[in-house]
Amino acid sequence: GESVGLHLPTLSVQEGDNSIINCAYSNSASDYFIWYKQESGKGPQFIIDIRSNMDKRQGQRVTVLLNKTVKHLSLQIAATQPGDSAVYFCAENSYTDKLIFGTGTRLQVFP
């Protein structure tokens, strides 16, 4: 079946450093991907998205890279701040319009 997974369950970075969170997906037919941030006890918060006709998209301090050849997605956060500490999920929009979430990576930012 469809699955979206992450390589690292926890990522610890120093404040000010760049963070890279990775995600692998299995459905080569997927054409839309989204990164979400989830803080404890809250719902997912949209960060950035990318369609399959692109390989890179930039937002404010965040960049998403898509490698369709190896079915890999990454989220880069520049100058990581304590407020960036959260769990990050990649999600894959399936052909049925359902959103399938990856396993998640916890980002911990220390001073």
Next chain:
Amino acid sequence: GAVVSQHPSWVICKSGTSVKIECRSLDFQATTMFWYRQFPKQSLMLMATSNEGSKATYEQGVEKDKFLINHASLTLSTLTVTSAHPEDSSFYICSARDYGKGTGELFFGEGSRLTVL
């Protein structure tokens, strides 16, 4: 921007009772809403797709008679956990798409934490 609201944000109930969770789209109409369940330190798992005016579509392994979904209007979907048991304790999150602007952007509620004693 568009907002999706859930109520209650948390609820504690006794085993065997039923609990209803509401999901509302506050400034847009949503013909389709999605219900997710999230256990601690795990990802969001799609439970069902709520369709306004018709039956919900459940994901494999989700008991439709236990998790009753009613999408009574274009702004409200409810999830009722019937005869709740401790293993039903979880974080329930709904989402809705806003097609009004053509993008179909998906918005999430803040979640409802259910604790069954």
